[in-house]
């Protein structure tokens with residue numbers, strides 16, 4: 001992917017929804033699928049992500065979210 | 074166009090939390106818990122400051138008891154409430170460039186550990202304390218904490234906390250900032266994203282202060298406990314902004330860091346020589362070691378006033394003077410006099426693991442209850458010295474070596490009943506050779522606190538030796 005985006009580590013998300021609420025651009029939603037820990041994990045689907053990192057900082061899980069920023073080569 | 078990683082798991086975290094179990098990358102915290110957020114902020118600040126290799130993380134008792142699962146730093150897991158005291162020890166033991174973090178919850182810091190945190194703050198330790206305030210005891214099932222709000226229902230304040238019944242919530246940041254020594258005190262919130270971003274800066278600032286050796290920094294973090302509060306993750310965050318922040322307003326309460334950083338904080342440290350001097354009052358002549366064939370597990374038991382404690386401590390000191398390893402572990406009842414008192418002494422040629430003596434190979438029983446209590450525990454072929462002045466019965470066991478010594482009668486004759494245990498100890502030293510009688514004589518002047526009793530104790534040693542020679546020496 002070449003745009004700003006967020007990668008969710010599905011197996012590390014506990015589905016608390018805090019990132020969903022924190023994202024100013026509405027990029028995140030709780031999905032329907034359940035991970036091996038039994039949580040419905042978050043999905044990223046948006047063109048509007050600014051890579052602001054808000055979702056990353058409010059997320060209680062160390063490795064559930066990684067934020068990528070687009071850069072000109 | 075391409076993409077670069079802008080925010081990712083800090084490297085101060087372990088890649089996998091292997092202590093928690095194999096293959097695990099998630100925390101043990103409940104979904105939506107504030108601890109994970111606070112951990113992330115601390116870990117990222119450690120990364121940003123480049124201090125991972127010299128950081129020691131002191132974790133408390135409470136939900137965050139397993140800090141060492143997560144932080145790839147030095148770790149100490151402290152007794153309940155004592156993290157700030159343990160952290161002080163770490164601060165003063167390691168060299169000046171160490172970074173020490175005390176991470177504590179409200180039950181730990183403001184409940185059981187109130188004394189420890191107040192004194193650490195008051196000493197102005199160059200230390201950073203992160204205080205997680207979630208207004209409840211989380212780990213043990215939602216009991217009332219010192220920071221529980223008035224009206225807040227918990228399992229131990231089921232009708233809601235009242236000032237009349239349970240007192241007021243304690244404002245730790247305000248309390249700490251009243252002390253003279255702390256340099257930085259701030260309360261932050263994890264109630265919303267804006268608060269988290271602010272907390273991120275404050276957490277790093279509090280660690281930066283320590284890097285600059287400025288002194289004591291304290292950050293109170295209002296943190297969600299959805300499980301303890303019986304709320305979902307978002308309601309818990311709203312409850313922080315709507316309720317918790319009203320009682321615990323966020324903001325800086327103290328910042329003395331605008332001043333230039335001190336060059337270094339002078340700390341008085343005792344040298345090894347000074348320490349040795351502290352523990353011996355006066356010079357001890359060099360001693361010759363006896364032959365210690367096997368490890369001595371000695372139980373000395375009697376009642377208060379027989380000199381059980383001072384005599385057993387003397388035994389351990391003699392062994393140390395002879396370059397052995399020795400431990401002394403006293404055990405008192407609550408009574409000052411009349412109750413039983415006993416001490417365990419271990420003497421060994423090698424380092425001693427545990428100072429506890431459960432199956433002694435030497436028992437010095439100074440009164441009848443002590444013999445009754447410990448006779449069965451003596452190892453076969455062990456030595457039992459019986460104070461026959463006060464114990465009328467004989468030893469029941471036939472697989473131990475018994476010596477009957479009228480220690481109290483001898484001591485009374487010398488003029489001090491308190492030397493009875495010294496008499497018995499001299500018999501033990503002469504019979505076992507575990508420490509030499511000469512060493513006892515050399516150690517008594519520096520070991521006896523009341524100097525007017527030195528002579529009489531020396532006489533007690535002689536009397537014990539004489540009794541042994543006349544009755545038991547083969």
Ligand code: SF4
Pocket residue numbers: 005006022023024025026027028048049050051052053054055056067
């Ligand atoms: S980086 Fe910012 S904009 Fe992008 S998903 Fe996260 S919170 Fe939303």
Ligand code: SF4
Pocket residue numbers: 008012013014015016017018019020041042058059060061064065105
């Ligand atoms: S905040 Fe983290 S754990 Fe919670 S839903 Fe979002 S990605 Fe999952």
Ligand code: SF4
Pocket residue numbers: 101102103105106107108136207211212297298299300301
């Ligand atoms: S009980 Fe509360 S503080 Fe403890 S892990 Fe669960 S949410 Fe976090």
